[in-house]
Amino acid sequence: MTKAENPSSRPIDHLARCGAPDAAALLIGGAGLTFAELDAGVGRLAAWLLAQAGAPGERVASWSAKTRLACLMPLAAARAGLIHVPVNPLLKGPQVAHILADSGAKLLLTNSARAEMLGEGLPADCAVQDLKIGEAVIDSCGDGLAPSSAAPDDLAAILYTSGSTGRPKGVMLSHANLWLGAESVASYLELAPEDRVLAVLPLSFDYGQNQLLSSWYAGAAVAPLDYLTPRDIVKAVARHRATTLAGVPPLWVQLVESDWPVEAAAYLKRLTNSGGALTPSLIDAMRATFPNADIYPMYGLTEAFRSTYLEPKLVLHHPTSMGRAIPHAEILVCRPDGTITADEEPGELVHCGPLVAKGYWRDAERTAERFKAAPRASQYGGTAVWSGDTVRRDANGLLYFVGRDDAMIKTAGNRVSPTEVEDVAVASGLIYEAVAFGVPDARLGAAIILIVRGKSGVADEAGLSAHLRQNLPNFMQPQTIEWRDTLPRNPNGKLDRVAIAADWAQAVAA
Structure with missing residues (x-):
């Protein structure tokens, strides 16, 4: 069998130039940023980050709410040849100290209150800069770095898992992983320049970060939101006339229980879900609450970003399905010996192709457990992610989640x-x-x-x-x-x- 060729990609910081220069890219604060302002701000922030970190290849961490700086960091660090380590703002000092030490971060951008939470947990060789300084750099008139010429396999980010079942581990993502993930999602969601994406998920979460990247790939605008109650989301949808909203099942439960003005609910035309399965009753409630919106159930894992999605036209009659492979992903259902299962026979979900991450940061043992040679049937070959999730495939090629072996x-x-x-x-x-x-x-x-x-x-x-x-x-x-x-x-x-x-x-x- 001829092996599939990996699609071409570009350095991730080039996303700042995907939209029309005068089109809105970031809806935040009073005026927000156009794509021209986004590109210029990324360049200036990149130059400053490189001066602070000392050399390309160093890790730089950000621990903040969804500020402008937090939104620009994935592109600015990449433009400088640095490796971005986004930290969930909900984490506490000991968890953040572990991430900083494990990643070997040379620089942490945060506010004074969070810096104080770290106390003696801050690694000795990790400098701290206040977010306000980075924000001022974005608005300065200084020269910035030109778009990078990074290779597809160059490391761009380390995303740490939540650590609910153990110490967080860092997943290494390349420029190609991020670029092709953005392209894939923008493609199957059919995002367009006129779309407005309300970004409510944490930017430290691969699904949350992709809210930025896929929107900018499509030339669309993103409105980042830190919310305290579901009511904040209702108001933000109305304020920005948001067309797109991503969530996880617990959030969707809260949203369908909220009071939605008819006009606000009508703005939304696509709802996406990952991080757990939507139940048929919740899907029914979402359809009733947002009658103009298509629903996109999705399945993913940080080690390969995302694997499958269910087309909206199939949701009504196949509400429990995970769908089929997203663009740039090859999804196989395998027996323990690597052979492909028959229809309806449970097996392990194996993700092959260019969205597969580069492994766990400085953890060869756990990398070897999850990142293994692709099954012989794979068209891509190379390294695959053996998910540990048991699924089954029906005669139409639709996948259904069965469970995790360890659960x-x-x-x-x-x-x-x-x-x-x-x-x-x-x-x-x-x-x-x-x-x-x-x-x-x-x-x-x-x-x-x-x-x-x-x-x-x-x-x-x-x-x-x-x-x-x-x-x-x-x-x-x-x-x-x-x-x-x-x-x-x-x-x-x-x-x-x-x-x-x-x-x-x-x-x-x-």
């Missing part, structure tokens, strides 16, 4: 996917969110615990139990179902499964 509950001699239990529970229409996990049990090996959040705070225990008995076999029935008003989330907005299980265990012990 399977082994009960009464059966392997149970928490996702399957959760999906059936949510399908009852009585709850919005559910988390299932196993706990040791002398008789079963593991008992299933189900934690749920009901609609509008209502706990219909009898109704949910009856629905589960009707739709799940005996060995998949939860031993315990508990209702919560709220469920904890990790810094990326996803349900924090580790914290939920730990809270339950602590309550039982007490």
Whole structure:
């Protein structure tokens, strides 16, 4: 089989020149930035960053809200030949100290309050600069660096995972990873220069950063938003006349529960989701709330950015599907020996192609566990990401998530996917969110615990139990179902499964 050629890419900082010079690129503050101003600001910030960091190849970190500087950093660091390390503003001092030390960052851009949180945790060789200085550089009249000539495989960023199941690990992303990811998303979302993208997700999150990059690739404008309540998002959609909004399932739950003026909801014409599956009941609520919007369910992992999306025309009749491969991705479903599964046969999702990251920063052992040779059937070959996620493929080529091997509950001699239990529970229409996990049990090996959040705070225990008995076999029935008003989330907005299980265990012990 002839191996597929990787598509061509450009240095990521060239995105600052993709739009018309006088078109809006960034809607922030009073006036925002045009593409011409974006390009000039990136050049000036790049020159200043290089002077502060000392030499190309150094790591520079940013830890802030969605300021202009935070939005320009992915392009400015790349233009200077530096490696950007965006830090989630929700993280605390010890977590940030680990990221700075692990990445070997030479420079941290943040405000004084956050710098004080680090205390003695700040690495000795990491300098700190106040965000206000960087903002002033953007507005200065100084000369900036010209667009870079970086090679596609040159390292551009290190994105750290949230660390909910262990210490954060840094995923290395090249210029090609970022450029082709931007091109891919802009292509299948059909973004256009007239679009306005409301960016509510953390810019330290690959999905959040791509809100900027894919919009600029399309010549569209981005409106970054730090929000405290869903109501802030409603107001921002109306203020900017936003056409595009990306979210994770817990956020969509909050948004469909919000009061939307008809005019504001009508501005939105595309809704995208990743970081967890949309349930059929949530999709129904989204369709009712945003009648003019197409819904794009997506699946991704930081190690390969994004793998699949479901076309909006398929959402109604295939609401639980992950869809098919995005442009520039090859998705295979494999047996343990690397051969391709038959239709409907579960197997491991393997992502091949130019969106595959360069591995984990300074962690050869964990890199070798996840980044392995592509299956022989791959058209791209090279290195692939073996996701650890079990999926199945139907006769139409649509993929469906089954579960993660390391999360399977082994009960009464059966392997149970928490996702399957959760999906059936949510399908009852009585709850919005559910988390299932196993706990040791002398008789079963593991008992299933189900934690749920009901609609509008209502706990219909009898109704949910009856629905589960009707739709799940005996060995998949939860031993315990508990209702919560709220469920904890990790810094990326996803349900924090580790914290939920730990809270339950602590309550039982007490």
